[in-house]
Amino acid sequence: MKLPVIRPVDMDNLQELLPLLELQQQAYRIEAELVGFEEIPPLLDSPQELRESGESFFGYYEDEKLLGAISCKQSARELTICRMMVHPDRFRQGIAGALLRHVEAIAIPGCAIAVATGTTNTPAVALYEKHGFMASRMQLIAPGITMTHFIKLAEP
Template identity: 55%
Template sequence: MIREIDLNDNAQVLDLLMLQQLSYRVEAQLIGFKEIPPLWDSPKSLKESGELFFGYYEGHRMAGSVSVKQTPKELTICRMMVHPDFFRRGIASRLLEYAESLAVPGMLLKVSTGTKNEPAVNLYGKYGYKPGQTMEIAKGITLTVFTKRVPQSDNR
């Protein structure tokens, strides 16, 4: 089940922070960079992020989360995370599909990840995202921005 996370509910925010810590530590190991910004978040910084967060729940346990920011022209997937206990169960795919469902036809979708984060790179490729800009964030560490456009509906 996927539902919006209430950032004014301290229990939900603490669950989200724990998930984020566990998930992004794995990415930090994959890309060889321990300074990933989500590892330094606090309840306050999450609330001030301007992002909408959605959690994927198995029973009462938050197994994954995705966050987005939307403008009239694009939807940016800001964070995608899955609890390590729930890896390889299709949760990231379901979260990505959910995030995409928030966009309107013709809208640009954008997401970035560590270039060396093979599981994420493969996931975005599987869903039709094309790699674009690569940015060096530290010596030898790069992020790749992936984009895709939501197809226009046939009902014109």
């Protein structure tokens, strides 16, 4: 077995895009169950919507198999983590942490790094807190359903 690799996902290559979409469906179905909200936007994405999202996607691969992915958008002042997904069979094995560290390493030094997750998605909340993110605000997205927004400064 080769060492895991984190690399950009080629969004123009269906052999990379379709496994990403499948992984997103698997991971976000679990989040939908955790937060009690079936209309999580990533569950509704098509391959074209992913390709046109304007996000940079990075995949965590073991032996060329996609086991996790993260996407982000970088502006002058903030890097926003848009999606985080890990194959359900590989939860709690360090993949999400490795993806977070990868994105933090490419952020503009000193800029804010922002991410949001369902408030009741306790594994994701614990992950972000473990990596130094601080809750900055809560947002009501549907009756009884909130998202918690987190922020952290990139290392200078």
